[in-house]
């Protein structure tokens with residue numbers, strides 16, 4: 278869950294892991310640790326037509342969630358680190 282300091286969503290004020298509730302470390306609006314940002318917009322053939330859902334997970338909760346997957350996540354090496 279993200280809170281922004283401005284209505285244009287330019288300056289990040291706070292990120293909270295939706296799973297465990299821990300506030301992630303921010304410095305000058307830049308997150309200082311691993312975070313997963315999930316966002317999707319449900320369409321006509323879903324039961325949530327027109328709804329946009331988003332959430333954030335800290336790295337530990339991400340690892341726990343993806344560790345329970347029957348099919349592992351697709352992983353590729355990034356040439357440029359963020």
Ligand SMILES: [Zn+2]
Pocket residue numbers: 294295296297298299334335336337338339
């Ligand atoms: Zn967490």
